[in-house]
Amino acid sequence: MTSQKLVFVTGNKNKLREVKAILESAPGFTIESQSFDIPELQGTTQEVSRAKCRQAAELIGGPCITEDTALCFKALDDLPGPYIKDFLTKLGNEGLVKLLSGFEDKGATALCTFAYSAGPGTEPILFEGRTEGRIVPPRGPPNFGWNPIFEAEDNGKTFAEMSEDEKNAISHRYRALVKLRAHLEGLSHS
Ligand SMILES: O=P(O)(O)OP(=O)(O)OP(=O)(O)OC[C@H]1O[C@@H](n2cnc3c(O)ncnc32)[C@H](O)[C@@H]1O
Numbered sequence: 001m002t003s004q005k006l007v008f009v010t011g012n013k014n015k016l017r018e019v020k021a022i023l024e025s026a027p028g029f030t031i032e033s034q035s036f037d038i039p040e041l042q043g044t045t046q047e048v049s050r051a052k053c054r055q056a057a058e059l060i061g062g063p064c065i066t067e068d069t070a071l072c073f074k075a076l077d078d079l080p081g082p083y084i085k086d087f088l089t090k091l092g093n094e095g096l097v098k099l100l101s102g103f104e105d106k107g108a109t110a111l112c113t114f115a116y117s118a119g120p121g122t123e124p125i126l127f128e129g130r131t132e133g134r135i136v137p138p139r140g141p142p143n144f145g146w147n148p149i150f151e152a153e154d155n156g157k158t159f160a161e162m163s164e165d166e167k168n169a170i171s172h173r174y175r176a177l178v179k180l181r182a183h184l185e186g187l188s189h190s
C-alpha cells in the first residue's frame with residue numbers, strides 16, 4: 001500500500017513527535033514537517049485554527065495540516081483556551097496552578113484542533129479531540145508544555161507521568177488525529 005504524504009506545518013518539535021508516533025504507527029501516512037511559527041489571530045479555537053491553516057497553505061503552496069492546542073479551565077469559562085501558549089510562557093506551570101487557587105473547580109479540558117487544507121484558497125476542515133481532566137500541582141518531568149499539571153480523568157495520571165504511548169492512547173491530539181485519519185482515508189478511496 002502506498003502511503004500518503006502529509007505536510008504538517010508547526011514550530012513545535014514535541015507536537016511533531018507525537019503526531020508522527022500516532023499517524024505513522026499504522027500504514028497509510030507519512031508526515032513531512034515544515035517548521036514555521038505562524039502568527040495566530042485572536043478568536044474562538046475554530047477561528048484561530050482556520051486562519052492558521054489558511055496561512056500555512058499559502059506559505060507552502062499546497063495541501064497541509066496545522067494543529068492548535070487549547071487548555072480550557074472550567075472555572076474561567078474556558079480561558080486561557082487558545083491563548084494558553086502566552087499564559088504558559090509568562091506564568092509557567094506554577095502560575096497556571098495559582099490562577100485557579102481561588103476556585104474550587106479545577107476541571108479542565110485539553111482541546112486539540114487539526115485543520116486540513118487541500119491547498120491555497122480552499123477552506124480548511126477542522127477535526128477536534130478532547131481529553132477531560134483537572135489542573136494539579138506539577139507531577140512528573142517537565143517534558144512538554146503543561147504536561148505536568150494536567151491530570152487526565154482517564155487514568156488519574158498527569159500527562160508528564162505517562163509514557164509517550166500511554167499519553168498517545170488517550171490524548172486530545174490522538175482523539176483529533178483519529179478523525180483526521182478517517183477523513184483522509186475517505187479522500188484517498190474516492
Ligand atoms: O507552531 P504551532 O503548531 O502553533 O506550535 P505551538 O507550540 O505554537 O503550539 P500552540 O500555538 O498550539 O500553543 C499551545 C501551547 O500548549 C503547549 N502544548 C501543546 N500541546 C501540548 C500537550 O499535548 N501537552 C502539553 N503542552 C502542550 C505548547 O507547548 C504551547 O505552549
Ligand SMILES: [Mg+2]
Pocket residue numbers: 037038040085
Ligand atoms: Mg503556535
